[in-house]
Amino acid sequence: MESKQSETPTRGKLTKHDVGMLGIRSIFNQSAMNYERMQADGWTLAMIPSLKKIYKDDKKGLANAMKSNLQFINTNNYAAPLLMGLEASLEENGEKRSTIDGLRIALFGPLAGIGDAITWFTILPIVAGITASFAKQGSILGPLIFFLVYVAMFFARIPIARLGYTTGTKAISKIRENSAIVSHAASVLGCTVIGGLIATYVQITVKTKIPVTAGHTISIQTQFFDRIFPNILPLGYTFLLYWLLKKKNVSPVMLILVTFILAIVLSWLGVL
Amino acid sequence: MQVTLMQGLLIGLFAIISGIDFWWEGFYIFRPMIVCTITGLILGNITLGIVAAGLTELAFAGLTPVGGTQPPNPIMAGIMTVVLAYTTGKSPATAIGLALPFSILMQYIILFYYSAFSVLTKKLDTYAEKGGTKRFTNLALLPTWIVGLTYGIIAFLCVYGAQGPMKSLVNAMPVWLSHGFEIAGSILPxxxxxxxxxxxxxARYVPYLLIGFTAACFIKFGNLMPVAIIGVALALIEYNRSKKDAENEKKLKTAMENSNGGDDEDGI
Known part of the structure; x- marks a missing residue:
């Protein structure tokens, strides 16, 4: 490739430790989060030591690399080290600036999708659901397990960065190829657990009793709703909210307020 | 119960740490599960903190900062839930509702910062152009320190300053109102x-939702583990099936290409 010769010939090489540190530094990804270019400033901050080592005395090369890293980026925070590792390996190989930038820009979106599906929509509901069941009984195991899981998740940034670095573009294209399958499986797991969470943690109990004859009443909850299906009200209400969020684009804060008003009014009426 | 000045300051300090953690999404100590527990610990009633942690964590389960959005703030929700339960003697479920305004306040402050920090980008560009890594680092970290400090101040003011008014407000609440808050707290998830x-x-995931729902309704067990295991089993089945499908599709494609190679001229 001609482009390689046109750039400064000697580039520094990152050690395994450097790449691991890049994974740790990926925590800076959101350090200067803003609406103009989202994570770009923090992203560049995370990349600085690696870029410095790669470009050594080449001040101009370093400045160029920093500048082009400052383009809009918004990805999942556990996908970031993967992409950073990949970028570091590309910089090291002296790939064309446009190739590096193009890859980064093309990949951050899809990786954000799969990363969010796994971390926010699968791992968090599961960990939260299980640890909350301990915590509600006052057991310290709840917060303890939660904490340990996320410490482990943090340190997973090291192998994730190394994966991006060592397997390079090949791995990324493979991940992209498989990402549909992986996020499909993650969605299956996530939806199953959310179904369980709805049944366990949304509680709506109707107090109203209908008098049938003198001294005899029918409880709407136990003798009507519970006979149809347990927890049918929580499921119904969650679906109503889902419909409002998805189809009517109602904001979550609005729904929280409506839920409060509804609960208070129904409490006042003695229904709930 | 009163929050002492020392406790107020400690909660403020913890708010700084967890605020930075939320800004960075580092160790997830910003989730109510940890925030409530630590707040309870500082107030000397860790059990209250842990119970509130379970409730608040679930109420905030879906309120995530995905894709650069800001949910109602989990840190202020966690802190205020425990503090209000502690100072007013109400149950944590009621306190979640009372803590919500504080949580939304913080949400809007962070949203303001997202816009405000755009101001720095020009300066960062010039530093980058000159390859000034040191100055770049200092400026790129500045938002983090500003956010952390804001958390500390807001948390301290809300916890220590607002406890008196909040207490009298809560005590003046009629039973149906505080019961309403409690119900809202349990519907909030x-x-x-x-x-x-x-x-x-x-549409294709609805069956799994229903399986999970039904399983949780009828499996009587202390936690959601059985449902999670069912979910893992279903996910593995789907993973293997999709993988096979993808492979078959690939094979079919290559086979088609091979057999069709000579027929293209027919133009049908």
Whole structure:
């Protein structure tokens, strides 16, 4: 490739430790989060030591690399080290600036999708659901397990960065190829657990009793709703909210307020 | 119960640490599970903290900062839930509702910062152009320190300053009102789950939702582990099946290409 010769010939090489540190530094990804270019400033901050080592005395090369890293980026925070590792390996190989930038820009979106599906929509509901069941009984195991899981998740940034670095573009294209399958499986797991969470943690109990004859009443909850299906009200209400969020684009804060008003009014009426 | 000045300051300090953690999404100590527990610990009633942690964590399950959005703030929700339960003697479920305004206040402050920090980008560009890594680093970290400090101040003011007024407000509440708050607190997770479903649920995943729901209704067990295991089993089945499908499709494609190689001229 001609482009390689046109750039400064000697580039520094990152050690395994450097790449691991890049994974740790990926925590800076959101350090200067803003609406103009989202994570770009923090992203560049995370990349600085690696870029410095790669470009050594080449001040101009370093400045160029920093500048082009400052383009809009918004990805999942556990996908970031993967992409950073990949970028570091590309910089090291002296790939064309446009190739590096193009890859980064093309990949951050899809990786954000799969990363969010796994971390926010699968791992968090599961960990939260299980640890909350301990915590509600006052057991310290709840917060303890939660904490340990996320410490482990943090340190997973090291192998994730190394994966991006060592397997390079090949791995990324493979991940992209498989990402549909992986996020499909993650969605299956996530939806199953959310179904369980709805049944366990949304509680709506109707107090109203209908008098049938003198001294005899029918409880709407136990003798009507519970006979149809347990927890049918929580499921119904969650679906109503889902419909409002998805189809009517109602904001979550609005729904929280409506839920409060509804609960208070129904409490006042003695229904709930 | 009163929050002492020392406790107020400690909670403020913890708010700085967890605020930075939320800004960075580092160790997830910003989730109510940890925030409530630590707040309870500082107030000397860790059990209250842990119980509130379970409730608040679930209420905020779907309220996640995905894709650069800001949910109602989990840190202020966690801190204020425990503090209000502690100072007023109400149950944590009631306190979640009372803590919500504080949580939304912080949400809007962070949203303001997202816009405000755009101001720095020009300066960062010039530093980058000159390859000034040191100055770049200092400036790129500045938002983090500003956010952390804001958390500390807001948390301290809300915890220590507002406890008196909040207490008299809560004590003046009629029973139906505080009962209403309690009910709202136990329905609130539905908003979070609705949000999760918004980003995850497609028609083809409805069956799994129903399986999980039904399993949780009838399996009597202390936690959600059995449902999670069922979910893992279903996910593995689907993973293997999709993988096979993808491979078959690939094979079919290459086979088609090979057999069709000579027929292209027919132009049908």
């Amino acid at each position: 539905a908003v979070g789950f609705g949000l999760l479903l918004k980003s995850m649920l497609k």
